[in-house]
Amino acid sequence: MERLWKKNMAANEKKSKKASLLHVIIKMFFWQFMMYGILTFIVSCVFRVIQPLLLAKVIQYFDVNSTITKTEAYLYAGSLVASTFISSMLYSHTNFGVISISTRIRVACCSLMYRKILRLSKTATGHTTTGQVVNLLSNDVSRFDKVLIFLHYVWIMPFQTVLLTYFIWQFVGISALVGVGALFLQTVPVQGYLGKLTSKLRLKVALRTDERVRLMSEIISGIQVIKMYAWEKPFEKMVALARKHEIDVVKQASYLRGVYFSAMVFSERMTLFLTLLSYVLLGNHITPEKVFSLAQFYNIMQLTMAIFYPQAIQFAAEAKVSIKRLEDFLSLEETVAVTERTGHSKMGITISGVSASWEDNSITDTLSQINLNVQPDQLCVVIGPVGAGKSSLLQAILKELPLSKGTITASSEVSYASQEPWLFVGTVRQNILFGQPYNPKRYNEVVKVCALKRDFELFPNGDKTVVGERGVSLSGGQRARINLARAVYRESDVYLLDDPLSAVDTHVGKHLFEECITSYLRGKARILVTHQLQHIKYADHIVILNNGLIEVQGTYNELTASNINFAALLNSEPAEENTEKATLQNLSRQTSHMSRQTSHDSTQSIVDEENEDNEPDENTELLTTGSMKMSLYAKYFKMGGGACLLLMLVLSLIIGQSASSGSDYWVTFWTNQEQLRKHHANLNTLEDQPMNVLAWNTTPFPGAKNTELDNSSGINVYNTLTNMSSVPLPGDNQDAISPLSIFFFKVCMNASIGLHDTMFRSILQGTMRFFDTNPSGRVLNRFSKDMGAIDELLPILMLEVIQIFLVMSGILTMVSIVNYMLIIPMLCVAPLYYKIRSIYLCTAQDIKRLEGVTRSPVFSHVSASFSGLTTIRASGAQEMLRKEFDSHQDLHTSAWYLTIAATIAFGFWLDCISNVFVGCITLSFLVFEEGMLGADVGLAISQSLILSGMLQYGIRQTAEVVNQMTAVERVLEYTKIDKEQGINSESDPPVLRDLNFVIEPAQKVGIVGRTGAGKSSLISALFRLAKLEGSIKIDQVDTQTVRLHDLRSRISIIPQEPVLFSASLRDNLDPFRNYQDDTLWNALEEVELKDSVESLSHKVNAGGTNFSAGQRQLVCLARAIVRNSKVLVLDEATANVDPQTDTLIQGTIRRKFADCTVLTIAHRLNTVMDSDKVLVMDAGTMVEFGHPYELLQNQGGYFYSMVQETGKSTAEQLYQIAQQAYAQDVSIEDSDKKQESQKQS
Structure with a gap:
């Protein structure tokens, strides 16, 4: 595909046109795809079309005036059963082949995208995000899986429609045009319009999902900073707003699907009604072979014209949008070898x-x-x-x-x-x-x-x-x-x-x-x-x-x-x-000394945050096993609106299906009356002559003297029942009435919103251990692929399953009423259905879970590659990473292929059992033919034919619902992660051990030590990012007794790696909007950034990429100035800045935070030499604690050794700074003691 894409790009570049991914896909897969199209055409236009004709012959055999012999009847019945078997075999084979092709297209597109990622220029990476790429790889490429299944019906539909119209004409003459025309008008123009709307909505959904996933990607990357700043609430609001914008469009798309399903149900019933109405009004009499053959013809036509064709249009519209998005990504600027x-x-x-x-x-x-x-x-x-x-x-x-x-x-x-x-x-x-x-x-x-x-x-x-x-x-x-x-x-x-x-x-x-x-x-x-x-x-x-x-x-x-x-x-x-700095130091020192009060810090141990991933399996995603529990469905529908709403929905659906089945039964009754009237008229018998029927034929009908049914009465009752089959419900405030399907989608959307919000809140409250042991790709997988399935796939699958099983229940009821002896084959096949379904689900659920787990490494690999492109290209590691990506994708494809194979095999065996059931019913009427009425035979066989295709599809969709419910299961897993208030990591070895020291108010304390000594872990303990033993007390208040939000909101930090978010500069400084613009401008002026930005609405790119590392650090300093907390933590805040910026930061801190307690983690010793105290750490323990000058007097100490390692001249300068600071402190203390002595005297 990459070779053809480059060739297509080159060819179109000469014509000043955009490259076409669709042309590449067609060139690669067209002939393979068309081979399965021919098989689909044979199934649709040959084997399915002859089934109503064969059914008519079988029904006609039961007419008393029939000329068909019993041998011919057996031949017709055998051919009918054989055609169902052949259709099932070909259908399963073509489905498997088409889905295999769609899988290859998806894999090829993903591989093409990853290779593009490795070539993206730095400018192009600024125009896209990891979240957008993950969304393309998860949701957009999955559109191919759907569209190819139905795409052949776009060209098959006209052929099949013409052929079916011809046969319907042979049965009812010009009345055929009424029914076919009505079905055509209800489907093609309407569905075409809905297809356009779907395309627009799909694009909107994709863009808004991109935005939400992008925001989630940023939040996951900067979660530690968000927690330290206590910014969970603003980000929760930002995600809620992004989710609302997304779900608004998803709702529109879902309601559009609801309209589609309502039209589908309505058209199926209305078409047959209009044909029979026009046929009767033209003075004709209905017969069983005509009614039930017409029902089968329209069922086939409606399946193609009202279901397969619209879905093909809908999915094609969605695929077109996805292809456009893929093309836009593949057309991004690449690195140029200059x-x-x-x-x-x-x-x-x-x-x-x-x-x-x-x-x-x-x-x-x-x-x-x-x-x-x-x-x-x-x-x-x-x-x-x-x-x-x-x-x-x-x-x-x-x-x-x-x-x-x-x-x-x-x-x-x-x-x-x-x-x-x-x-x-x-x-x-x-x-x-x-x-x-x-x-x-x-x-x-x-x-x-x-x-x-x-x-x-x-x-x-x-x-x-x-x-x-x-x-x-x-x-x-x-x-x-x-x-x-x-x-x-x-x-x-x-x-x-x-x-x-x-x-x-x-x-x-x-x-x-x-x-x-x-x-x-x-x-x-x-x-x-x-x-x-x-x-x-x-x-x-x-x-x-x-x-x-x-x-x-x-x-x-x-x-x-x-x-x-x-x-x-x-x-x-x-x-x-x-001089300026010396003046600031003097001011800081005097203010600090005058405001000191007692505070105590006693920390004995802290969970090892720096070695969370010691064991290689820490990052392995847990795989749930076992059957899907019913409690999972209960939780889903509970979030959708509770038991009352669900009960209303179920009752309404049952009422609608009862009316639908009633209309079928009424047609049977009406046709039987017509057949009896015609039979008695031909025999010219007495009015009260009783009919000789077998006792086991339980279809009620009047005696001879009541055999005539007025046509107008038959039409009126039929019309009423047909209209009742689409029961409207009171809708929401926006609509006067909403169909059942729209009502159902509303329940599903409520559940989707609840699941997303609950999972997101749980993530925000999760421990840092969770984020340390779970790659961002894994977390994003839940928020993109799994939420995409819950938003769009699960509702439509559930609605299909509910409708199919309601119809199946109606069919079985009708067949039982026609002939209660047919309950016997039902009882025989039911255990087989259940057993096969149980075997399949046991396997399919685990395969689906495995597919979800093998998907996460693909996204994690893409996410990691996207963030390290420069290093990857500089190291020439593109080929290695391509192979690794292909390996991850092959593993996922293997699990996906197993899912497809299991589903197709499951459907095929269900088809086989269903076909046996059809054969039993059809042949049973020939074996026990005496006294049977044609309408009863027609109803039983036609309904069982519908059941044959519907049952395997329904059970397969049931299994697919169970498979997709793994997305709900995976989302709910993330609602149960450890929360910060209940961190549980007792088995981890402590990284900090037996720390005991006191920091007085307004003291400036430097924290030094070799990398990995536990300096940052000490800060984690202060912010309660990890479990600790002992206590940290601020103003005699144990921090573990304070609400996390209150604790963190009162401590400011300038982190080691500055984190900025893609929002306005104002939102990066003050997301709560607590401060006036003047305050923010003053803070920016303090850090000398005021002239670098145009306004507070200045756009900040994701990660602050439009600022240098030093400027990002200055923005973090401005945040701290705005918050004006009494405790400030600097975690190697000046590590990535030049000396001038370092001087600016240090000077600003001394000036603005003179009255505050400042903890400074530093590698450059000059930044802590004038501190009031220095805490020296090694291997998680405190080895020295005191004034820098005092520590330098111990020539065998750690701190003395660290200073000497900087070089002779630098060590002398550092010693002078410490000495001057110490002398100043002593002078201030002596002055205070003298003043105190004078007061006492």
Whole structure:
């Protein structure tokens, strides 16, 4: 398909047309599809059409004036039964073949989409989302499964209609035109119009589902931040609004289906009524062979014209919309290979006159006139302020950023470590190797130089420990080092490292720079983007970027010798001794000291949040087994409106079916009267001569003297019963009356809304453990595929099943009334039906569950690939991931194929039993023929023929309802997940152990330690994101006694990885709308973002991709300023920003949060040296706690060692900062004691 798609694109590009996916599908599958179309034509126009003709001959045999011999009658009856057997065999075979083709189309389209994903440009990824892609892969491609089953009837319907009209004409003459014309007008024009409406609604549903799933994807990705900010309510409202917009259109589509079903039921009855009415009004008399043959002809015509053809139109309209959406996605911009690969390793990187922009119509370039030459053995360090274009420079080298001018020439192999670590679900080793062959020597060297050896020793399964999606089971530093190790392990000529040192502490950062970047990668061309200015003196070449321009470049000595005052820029990182900052420190320290009060913190243990995925099976989705319980249906309908609403619905349906069956019985009675009248007239007998009938024929009819029934009376009663078969009900406020089907869809929509809302609320209240152990693709699967089935598939299947079984009950009742002896074959086949159904359901339910479970890895793989495209392409891992995707999809297709095969086999065996039942009934009338009336025979055989096709379809649809109810089951599973108030993880080893310390009010406390020491886990304990033993008390109040929302809403955090959501800037700052615009503008001004945005309605892309990493962090700081909480947590908040932005953030925090308690997790020690206290952690325990200056007096201590590892000059500067801060504290304390002494004296 990919080859044909590219060929189609090229051909249409020459004609300035859009490529057509439909043409590609037709070219691939047309002839296979048409082969099954021919078989469908034979079934529809031969074997089904001859059945009413054969039925007429069998009924005619029972006419007293019949010339048909018994041998001929047996021949006709045998042919009738044989035609049903042949029809069933061919129908099952063609269905299986067509569904197999639709499966191949679906698989091909999914594979084509995934290959497109791997080629999407960075600009294109900004125009789509993971949620939209998941929706295309789950809902849109599934349209092929439906449309192909019915599509052949679009061209078969005209042939069959002409043929049936001819035979009906032979029976009733010109009256045939009345019935056929009425059926045509009720179906084709009406269904054509409904098809157009369906197409429009389908597009609306798809777009609104995209929006909801996109929003859900963002929420799942940023759930930790949402919980810490206590933003569950605003996001619940956002999802509720998106869901309301979606469900409004889904309701319209469902009600449209309700109109369709009402028209279907009405047309089936009305067509026969109008034909008989016109036939009688023209002065003719009805006969059994004519009435029941007409009923069969119209049943066949109505099946094709009013059911199969409209469904073909409807599903074709939906498929057309889906194909259009797939085409739009497949037409998105791809990466363009503008970087020249030299094929040898001595070239390095040469950038000549490069200008580039992310947007085609951008006024300013992201990069402008870049000229840079990096030799094969050089280390080039790129520095610059936030938003300078540093990452964009690397993206240009990687071919991700299209060039508008200039050229880039690079060596043959390039390796890349992204700024935000990208990890996928797999072991740590798999993440490092990433498709490369395992070389033990090189692997161990890379592990050592990336400082991962100790981490592997702490992991329960070493490097075979399973990493959760996005590395959620690891600390930020561990993720960064594994991400770096992947790039380093790959044997390349050029290494592009985008700020890999920002997420690690000073000691580890120094190790990575010296052992890995400068030593292990010596002899390679390296470009390092960093904000760690202490390292640049060791670089061979330094580039300073600002606003997309190279302000200056050269060696360290050249830059220090220039007039740009580079030394000041360098020293601002560790020392930060400017006057303004010193003034702010003094103000902060005085205010902090004056407002201190006592507070106590005693934390003994906390659940190991950093090692949730220790066991490889943590991420395996649980597979439910066993039969579907009736309580599941009860829960579904309870959400739909309760018992009263359901009881009303059932009673109304029973009344409607009773009227429908009554009309069939009345036609039989009326026809019998006509036959008796004709018979007595021919015999010219006495009026009171009794009829000789067998006692076992229980159809009531008057005696000879009452055999005449007035035609007008017959028509009037028939008309009344026909109209009653579509009983209207009082509708809602929008409609005066609504048909039963619309009423039923309303119940289903209520259930769907309830299930979605309950599941979403449960997800929002779920523990972080749930999100750490469940990939986003798995969760999105419930909100996309499963909710799609509940919204659209389940209601229509349930309605079909209810209507079919009501009709079946009516048929069995009618057959029993005609001849109670026919109850015997019914009792024989009923256990067989039940046994086969039980065997099938036992298997089908588990297969369907297996299909659902094997579907989740496909979505998870797509989601992970979509978020790591740059790393994937830089590593050349596209082929490996394509094979992995194909493997996931093959596994899912295997389960899907089993579902199809089991369903078709089930239907076939049901058909066989039904055909045996038809044979028993038909032949029984010939064996026991004496005294039988033609109308009774016609009713029994025609109803059993309907039953033959309907029963297998009904039971199969019942099984399909049970299968689709697994979606309800899976959704309800997520309503029972552990809630935060009841976190249950007792078996997990604690990551924090025996922590005991006190932080006084308004103190500024730094928390330091090696990556993986438990710093972030301590913050999780503060926010109650995990279970803890002991207590954390704020102002003598145990946090475990406070409502989660109240606790979190009173603590502000600036997280390690800034999270922004696709909404307005205002909603990102204040989703509750609690603050005035002036407050928000003041906060933006404090962080120097006021001039960077046009208004508070400024659109923020998903993940904040239209902001740089530093700007995203500033927005998070603005959030904290707006909230103005008394406790502020900074989780390595300045790790990804340049020194100037770091200075801005630190200064703003000291100024705006002088009266607040501030906890700072930091890797850069300069940010905590002036703190009131420093908490030093190692392996989850507190090893030191005190003032930085006091800790530095212990030369054998952890903190002293960490400071010394920064280098001699930096260590001296850090010591001076701590000493000055300590002296200031002592001076303030002495002044306070002196004032207190004076007061006492």
